[in-house]
Amino acid sequence: MLKDIIEPAFDGVGVAVVHEKNEEGHFVWNVYLINFNNEIITGVLVSSKGYGTINNEEIKTSVLRHMLNEIDSLDYGKIEPINEDLFVLNNEYWVSFYLDGKIYDRKFVFVANTIEKSRLAHINVIDKKGILIM
Numbered sequence: 024m025l026k027d028i029i030e031p032a033f034d035g036v037g038v039a040v041v042h043e044k045n046e047e048g049h050f051v052w053n054v055y056l057i058n059f060n061n062e063i064i065t066g067v068l069v070s071s072k073g074y075g076t077i078n079n080e081e082i083k084t085s086v087l088r089h090m091l092n093e094i095d096s097l098d099y100g101k102i103e104p105i106n107e108d109l110f111v112l113n114n115e116y117w118v119s120f121y122l123d124g125k126i127y128d129r130k131f132v133f134v135a136n137t138i139e140k141s142r143l144a145h146i147n148v149i150d151k152k153g154i155l156i157m
Contacts, residue, residue: 034157035060038116038131039146040105040138041153052138054102056118057148057155058094064120067091069102073112075135082112094120099149110138131156 037057045051054071058064069091073084091100102116113135119128133156143152 033122033127033129036064036118036120036127036129037155037157038102038118038133039099039149039153039155040114040133041146041149041151042140042143043151052105052107054105054114054116055099055149055153056091056094056102056116057099057146058096059148059157060122061096062122063093063095064122065093066126067094067100067118067120069119070117071103071115073109073114075112077111084109084112097148105138111135114138 035058037059039055039057041053041055042050043053056067056069069089070086071089072086075082087103089102094100105114114133116131117128118131119126133154138154142154144155146153146155
């Protein structure tokens, strides 16, 4: 039964929305998965979606799935770019991966209207400014 499944707790993985310049020199927003662990994580899968209410109308984006394979210790992988128009929605990232032979998964949610330039802070692993959820 589901109640018999023990879900191991984990820390050491975070999702960050980073404001950075692209190859053409324009500022864009990108979403990254960061591995703060001292070990590699493998089998990394991320699904993303947006949802919320705008003008009393329920809005849902498509669900996107991303395979990052593995992320080294104290390293990061780019999940996807994100358009500023989606910041008025809740932006959810469901992350699954293997660490030490165990599977872990966790949901990270950037609540509507919380991704904004005034909240940017330096993220050491990426060496850029962004908003980090751990």
